[in-house]
Amino acid sequence: MAATATFSLRSLPSNQWLHKLRTRTATASVRSHSFTTLASLSPVEDTEDIQLNVNSKEMVQETVPSTSNNNNNDKSKKPYFPKRGQTLELVCESLAFKGKGVCKVADTGFVLMCDRALPGERFIGRVTRKRENYAEVKKLKTLTRHLDYVEAPCEHASHCGGCKTQSLSYEAQLRAKEQQVRDLVVHVGKFSDREPVFADAMKPIVPCDIQFHYRNKMEFSFGAKGWVPAEQLQDDTEGSRYALGLHAPGCFDKILNVNKCLLQSDSGNEVLEAVQGCWRDPELGLSPYDVHSHSGFLKHLMLRTGRNVETGLPELMVNFVTSSYNPECLRPIVEKIAAIPEVVSIVNNVNTSIGNTSVGEKEYTLYGKSTITEILRGLTFQISANSFFQTNTHQAEILYKLIEDCAFLKGDGSEIVLDLFCGTGTIGLTLAKRVKHVYGFEVVAQAVSDARQNAKLNCIDNATFIEGDLNKIDLNFASNLPTPDIVITDPNRPGMHIKLINFLLKLKATRIVYVSCNPATCARDLNYLCYGVPEQNIEGHYRLSSLQPVDMFPHTPHIECVCLLELR
Ligand SMILES: C[S@@+](CC[C@H](N)C(=O)[O-])C[C@H]1O[C@@H](n2cnc3c(N)ncnc32)[C@H](O)[C@@H]1O
Numbered sequence: 001m002a003a004t005a006t007f008s009l010r011s012l013p014s015n016q017w018l019h020k021l022r023t024r025t026a027t028a029s030v031r032s033h034s035f036t037t038l039a040s041l042s043p044v045e046d047t048e049d050i051q052l053n054v055n056s057k058e059m060v061q062e063t064v065p066s067t068s069n070n071n072n073n074d075k076s077k078k079p080y081f082p083k084r085g086q087t088l089e090l091v092c093e094s095l096a097f098k099g100k101g102v103c104k105v106a107d108t109g110f111v112l113m114c115d116r117a118l119p120g121e122r123f124i125g126r127v128t129r130k131r132e133n134y135a136e137v138k139k140l141k142t143l144t145r146h147l148d149y150v151e152a153p154c155e156h157a158s159h160c161g162g163c164k165t166q167s168l169s170y171e172a173q174l175r176a177k178e179q180q181v182r183d184l185v186v187h188v189g190k191f192s193d194r195e196p197v198f199a200d201a202m203k204p205i206v207p208c209d210i211q212f213h214y215r216n217k218m219e220f221s222f223g224a225k226g227w228v229p230a231e232q233l234q235d236d237t238e239g240s241r242y243a244l245g246l247h248a249p250g251c252f253d254k255i256l257n258v259n260k261c262l263l264q265s266d267s268g269n270e271v272l273e274a275v276q277g278c279w280r281d282p283e284l285g286l287s288p289y290d291v292h293s294h295s296g297f298l299k300h301l302m303l304r305t306g307r308n309v310e311t312g313l314p315e316l317m318v319n320f321v322t323s324s325y326n327p328e329c330l331r332p333i334v335e336k337i338a339a340i341p342e343v344v345s346i347v348n349n350v351n352t353s354i355g356n357t358s359v360g361e362k363e364y365t366l367y368g369k370s371t372i373t374e375i376l377r378g379l380t381f382q383i384s385a386n387s388f389f390q391t392n393t394h395q396a397e398i399l400y401k402l403i404e405d406c407a408f409l410k411g412d413g414s415e416i417v418l419d420l421f422c423g424t425g426t427i428g429l430t431l432a433k434r435v436k437h438v439y440g441f442e443v444v445a446q447a448v449s450d451a452r453q454n455a456k457l458n459c460i461d462n463a464t465f466i467e468g469d470l471n472k473i474d475l476n477f478a479s480n481l482p483t484p485d486i487v488i489t490d491p492n493r494p495g496m497h498i499k500l501i502n503f504l505l506k507l508k509a510t511r512i513v514y515v516s517c518n519p520a521t522c523a524r525d526l527n528y529l530c531y532g533v534p535e536q537n538i539e540g541h542y543r544l545s546s547l548q549p550v551d552m553f554p555h556t557p558h559i560e561c562v563c564l565l566e567l568r
Contacts, residue, residue: 081110082135086127090137092117092146095176097184097520099164099557103137112137115249116158118168119176120147148172153212154262159229161249161256162263163555170211174551177559178205181519181549189523190531191544205549205559206398214392214554215263216305216374219358220244220272222279222288222298223255242280242288244272244301252356253291263555265305267316267342274337275301284332289323291356297322297329299351300358302385306372307393308344309380317345317372319385321358325350327366338367345369347385359386376400377430379458387450388423395552399515399560400430402548406513406564407486409434418484418509420470420500421491425451427515428463428488438463439481441470471497478503487512495521498536501528505541512542512565519549519559529565543568 082088082105090112092101101117103125104110111134114125122144125137152158152166165173182202186193193202208214226243245258259276260269279286279298289296300321308315318337320330327334327348334346346367349360363370363385371382374393377400383389390396409415415435419428422440424447432438432455440463442448451465470491478484487509489496495518496504504512505528512529516522526547532540542565550560 081105081108082112082127082130084127084130084135087140088112088125088127088137089143090114090117090123090125092119092121092123094119095165095180095557097180097557110134114139116164118146118165119172121145154260156246156256156258156261159227159248159256160246160258162246162261164557166555170207170554173554174205174207177551178549181205181547181559181561184519184523185526185547187523188520189527191526201544201547203546203548205551206402208392208395208551208554210394211554212262213265214394216265216389216393217391218261218264218268218303220258220261220301220303221247221255221356222296222300223253224288224290224292224296225254227251227254227256244276244279244288264303265314265316267314267340268303268305270340271303271316271318271337271343272301274340275333278333278336284329286329286333291354294354297324297326299323299356302358304372304383304385305342306374306383309373309375312375314342315344315372316340316342317347317383317385318343319347319349319358320366321349321351321360323350323352325362325364327364330366334366343368345372349385376426379426379429379454381424381426381454382450382457384446384450386446388444388447390426390552392552395550396426399550399552399562400427402550402562403427403488403513403515404431406511406546406548406562407431407488408511409486415485416482418478418481418487420487420489422451422465423447423490425454425463425465427490428465429454429458429460431488432460432463435486436462437482439478439484440465441468443467443469470500473497473499473503478507483507484509486510488515489513490515491521493518493521495525498528498533501525501533502536502538504529505532505538508541508567510567514561514563514565516561516563517558519561522561522563526563526565541568542566 090103092103094102096102096113100113100115103112103114113134114137117123117139121142123142124140126140127135128138129136148169149167150169154163154166157163157166185191191198223243226241227248243255243257245256248254248256259273286298287296289299302319302321304317306315330348337343338346347370348364348366349358350362351357351360371384374381374383374389376393376396381389409431411434413436417428417431417435417438419438419440422428422442425440428438428440440451442465445467448465448467455463487504489512514522526544529542530540530544532538544563545566546564548562550562552558552560
């Protein structure tokens with residue numbers, strides 16, 4: 001597995017690109033696309049403001065010069081940069097990080113990013129925001145459908161914020177995700193894709209065999225104001241204003257009513273259907289929480305699916321998040337869903353704050369158990385309403401196997417493993433049987449307590465879980481622990497703090513397995529660990545031996561990566 005050479009040096013000083021990371025990652029993945037389509041943009045009148053419900057045929061005939069008539073080689077034309085509010089005809093070239101469609105001005109290469117535009121799609125869009133290096137566009141009307149089109153099986157696919165790429169074939173989704181990781185590692189991480197060693201390290205994306213019903217946790221929100229797609233507006237009645245479903249894209253206060261979600265289990269959908277069938281009944285006197293007036297009772301409905309350890313059958317937890325404690329009000333609905341055989345736990349998180357969080361100040365068990373169980377890599381995990389657990393259990397098995405493979409454990413029980421950002425301890429615990437000791441660090445107290453509980457449940461006594469903020473470590477961090485041989489680090493989206501990078505570069509563990517849910521910050525951190533931070537006189541000591549993208553969440557823009565760094 002060891003690579004024999006390091007990658008070529010990056011061209012920017014790291015503090016400069018670190019500061020620019022936020023803006024650059026949005027556009028970085030578009031610069032090296034092999035896609036060569038030109039003429040991807042035709043300006044319409046500057047002042048034109050096209051409404052969603054305008055008939056597109058008329059609109060295009062009247063206002064949009066055809067792309068083929070747009071002479072991009074005409075040198076007399078001034079370089080073109082769009083203005084805010086301008087309406088344009090665009091062709092999406094590729095998908096960038098976070099799943100936005102990338103379009104470019106043909107003669108200037110200026111980048112426009114559009115939510116829900118897919119490669120090959122020709123559409124009318126309006127410039128909504130100009131950023132330093134690119135502009136954001138809102139899609140108004142599709143003129144020609146994207147490439148690799150498939151019929152989306154979900155009725156909500158074109159509006160729901162959850163699955164944005166359901167109508168793109170799964171193979172095309174995988175290609176796009178793999179390309180995004182490659183582009184970010186080259187442009188943000190500054191690794192050279194011309195080095196043969198890069199080709200060895202960069203692995204093809206691991207697909208997810210199960211592309212629907214893979215999520216073990218879904219959180220739906222109750223809303224006083226349902227969001228209805230423009231084309232369905234006339235069918236809407238006052239009675240359907242209350243909604244239970246998912247947030248409309250970009251709206252904190254508007255809910256798209258969802259009767260069935262294809263990402264969750266069948267039993268999850270059975271519960272959703274049962275709740276949808278009764279919660280609006282005036283006799284129950286239930287009201288959705290209104291985020292503007294801060295009145296109303298029902299905030300969220302969280303559904304978690306686990307497995308009974310003895311039978312292997314699915315078991316379900318239903319969590320009602322409410323603004324006050326009133327079990328009598330919930331009783332009829334609780335009785336109804338308790339009759340569904342898979343439901344083994346119904347809890348009530350009471351959250352009196354005006355915020356949107358689903359974690360209650362107090363939790364009450366209304367029916368059955370207060371936790372459910374799940375099996376992962378042969379271990380049993382107890383999951384409570386608010387504990388973190390990988391949301392795609394099937395693919396987590398594969399992810400954890402990849403992590404274990406990257407760790408190259410000797411298996412003789414001699415090694416010390418540091419499990420950073422350990423959550424409920426799942427990664428460290430799956431390795432514990434083969435090592436001397438696991439030390440896990442995590443900031444959330446409840447997760448640390450769950451990790452300790454999970455160790456006990458699985459009779460593991462060589463794992464220690466420590467509560468602490470890894471963004472605030474000092475020079476004494478971990479100095480009282482035996483020197484780790486292997487570090488597993490699994491930060492959340494912002495990646496690792498520079499203090500932690502510095503600690504790891506001083507520690508010089510033989511291997512670091514970096515698990516990431518954000519390829520942009522991952523690319524940045526890989527650069528630091530390999531090339532150092534010259535401005536701070538920090539030297540890099542690692543080589544990137546393997547970078548494995550994993551698709552944990554089909555139809556969404558999320559990408560997971562498992563990277564192996566070996567000490568040079
Ligand atoms: C992506 S999750 C990984 C969890 C775990 N490794 C797993 O696979 O289930 C990231 C974890 O890092 C924790 N975390 C976030 N910021 C942290 C910080 N500054 N210090 C310590 N832990 C942090 C989160 O609470 C979360 O549990």
